[in-house]
Amino acid sequence: MATPADKTKEAKAGFTFRKFKDGDQEWPSFQSRIFTADETDKCPTYVHKTPPCQASCPSGEDIRGWLNIVRGIEKPAKDKTMQEYAFRRLTEANPFPSMMGRVCPAPCQTGCNRNVVEDYVGINAVEQYIGDTALANKYSFKAAEQASGKKVAIIGGGPAGLAAAYQLRRKGHAVTLFDDHDELGGMAKYGVPGYRLPRESLDGEINRIIDMGVEVKLKTRVGVNVAIQDLEKNFDAILFAIGCKSGRALPVPGADAPNCITGVAFLEAFNQGRLKAVSGRVVVIGGGDTSIDVVSVARRLGYIKEMAETERPEYIVMGQTAHDVAVTAKKDGADVMLISRQPVEKMNAAKHEIEDARREGVVIHGSLQPVKVILDDKGRAKALRVVELDFTGDKAVEKPGTERDLEADLIVSAIGQMGDFRGMEDFNNGKGLINADKFYQVPGKPGYFVCGDIIRPHLLTTVIGQGSIAADSIDHYLKKQDMGKRPKVDVHHFNLLAKLNEVGLTPQAFEPQGPENEIPTYRGRWGTSEQGKSVGGFAIHNYEDRADAEVCQSSELFLGHFAYTPRHIRTEMVPDADEVLGHFKERMLGLDEKQTVDEAKRCMSCGMCFECDNCVIYCPQIAVKRTPKAESTMGRYVYTDYDLCIGCHICADVCPTGYIKMGMGDH
Structure with missing residues (x-):
């Protein structure tokens, strides 16, 4: 029987990477041919894309973002620890990191580009650490400071309803949760066994949401104990999150x-x-x-x-x-x-x-x-x-x-x-579910919304993501705004302008000067250096955000940069057949801080610079330079001096994250 050491040896033996193979003397595509060496006038542009882990996450978490925080690439403000900063970034999308780190089947790990190197990044393991640390340190959530004056009724206190309540309170809306059980939690509480999901962790994450000012009515069945018509009179919107408990x-x-x-x-x-x-x-x-x-x-x-x-x-x-x-x-x-x-x-x-x-x-x-x-x-x-x-x-x-x-x-x-529709029979679509449009509105029922398993039974992470989008739709409805069009890659993205604002590097407002209809073209980088001053400190770095439309594929990465690094695996206390009787201890033991940081360092930061310096080191013209520390932040680590750049594309070839593309126009 092969031992773990044998398997590691076998994996290392097959761990090789070559950018080009024997016989690759021909360019594989016409696009590649026109971006060759000094025959091209195309220069680097810095293109932000969504990594496949985020694109595979139904909750839409900024996974790359909080992994880069844990590993130390993206720094928190001085008043925050790494743990809290990562928690805040993660919970923009999902308020249940402790739960999801344990029970989510992790489609993000299946999508992880690191799979083409040796093994996926242990995203769940890092998420569990963030969630457990947040509970231990009693991090809390805050509702919006300004109340909207609008009230939303949520029917169902499971993960979908709670996620929607969390997002609605952050938008300033009042929320009342109705649930017919003795406790909140839905299928997470009444479906997932405690040895997989400890109740103190689950209850801690639920209470953190309720403490935002969510009103709760337990042992109350809508349609039986309270009429739907009464909800229509007393609330501005109604969200069904009743799950499928039949x-x-x-x-x-x-x-x-x-x-x-x-x-x-x-x-x-x-x-x-x-x-x-x-x-x-x-x-x-x-x-x-x-x-x-x-x-x-x-x-x-x-x-x-x-x-x-x-x-x-x-x-x-x-x-x-x-x-x-x-x-x-x-x-x-x-x-x-x-x-x-x-x-x-x-x-x-x-x-x-x-x-x-x-x-x-x-x-x-x-x-x-x-x-x-x-x-x-x-x-x-x-x-x-x-x-x-x-x-x-x-x-x-x-x-x-x-x-x-x-x-x-x-x-x-x-x-x-399927759903239990006692007292709510009119909403049954005949299949034991509720119909929904792409904005999670109930068709033909203005003011009614739906999310979670009652649309179609799926993963916990899926219903949490639906709760977030439903909250957005309700917010638009309450403000009488058009629903608009949701992005092709519908997840939480890194926002460079928000990051600049956060670290005090807000660029100056830009208004074109000169003859009518003439828009001046500037090159250079962000900031207040001599080159930046020449155009008034405007944000003019050649940064392009394609995150809402494109996913960074493994073929865009320079895989040769990444050394063989085994995954840090959590200890699982799975009993054997002779030990299982009466064994109700938690199965999944988390990583410690060092293991968590080391595991986060395995992230390849697909689609975003992680400050490896390859482009600076390998540029033969010294055209790629580090942004001065006073102006540098995440997503703004390097810039290109286009007066020196000859378009050789070496920087793009050696960029491990696929962040550099040869696409800057003529100059």
Whole structure:
């Protein structure tokens, strides 16, 4: 069996980079040909693009930004620590860094350009550190100083509703949250087990939002305890963020047996502390993250051999009774099986979660289609009949003669979710969801908005991003502004002008002088140096912001700059099959400060200068220069003296981040 050292050795052996390969004597494109050596009059321009991590983040976090803060490239003001500055940048988009650092499946890491070097940057690990540090240091949020006088009702206190409340309070609007549970948190509280998401971390991040002045009405169901018509009278806008807390039952005969339940109901009963044991043989149908949580919880809970009829798990889940003696009774490990219609390698659940479940003793089978629930003489499920599926053709087909029965004492369906519309039936689109347009407005219902799983069940990070955009739309609606057009790359971007304002380098206002319709052309750099003074200290650096339209690809980077650097991996306390019973300790242990900073340093800062000095060092004409310290800040580290530049494009070739492009016009 290969050891980690063996794997590292193998990875290093294949770790090579060449800008050009043998036989690459021809330029690959016409565009490349016209930007060659001194045959071109094209000079460097500094182009800011969105990195793929941010483009892959449904919450739209400025990931590159807070990684550069943690690593020390972007400096905070003197009154802020690195930890707080990174926290403030991160939470512009997402107020839940501690939660997301633990449970987000991290599409940002899948998109990370560092994957073409050796391994992705551990973005989740750095995010967890930022979130946990913020809680430990009691960083708080502030609402806007000026109140708008407008009131918004949010129905649902899960991550989507809370994210929207956070953004609306920052815009100065009053917010009232209605939730029919005892506590806020939605699926994060009632769906995700505490060993994956510690409740003190989750509650800390929720309370930080409520402390902004959000009014909360718990145990209050809109449509039952308070009429929607009353909300229309008392609020200027209404946002649905009710989530999908009703699970879908198996669509097969016999699935209405009492011991056939849904994964959503199972997890809610567990997270409320009511469910403390399962049955001896549990079969779960799914393939997504919810099904993984169900099987992992079932393995931890175990079962009681001599269980009273009234203590069967299905009665607990349905709220008909409670587990009183189960706490002290001796429990054994349950036999837990997860089956998926998809092949295991194509299951929607995160791959490491699948591996963890197997380590914990869960048996997983793919390519199985439920056909029928087999009942005993009392009408209870005793087995699930399945048939194997063949995926070799255009669509899955059943394999004749492969039917078999899987014995089961409890069958859990985790095949999908839908909304609970009691009292709000008029908003059901017929599929258990609510329709939304691209601005998260409810079509045909002015003043009504919607976000989160009730549009389409997805990731926690997705619903948080939707909450942010819905808040923007509500803000426009309340101000009677046109919704406008959202950018192609719709995430939070680095803003150079905002950075200049922050560090006291605000450029002077510019008004063209000279004959009518004549716009003078200036070259040089930002600032107040001699060259800058010649044009009055205007912001004239050849900086171009394409972040809202373009994503920086790995092909634009100089990968040879980056040395082989293994990822700093968090310690995961995943029990094996013999240890899992009763194991409810947190699984994900965070990195310390040094490990976090070192991991952030692996970020390649795609699409933004990270001050490596390559362009300064390799320029043969000494045309690329460092901006004087008094004028320098993030995104404004170097400039080009175009009187010296010959257009040789070496600076662009050796720029690791793809920030330099040969595109400045004729001169």
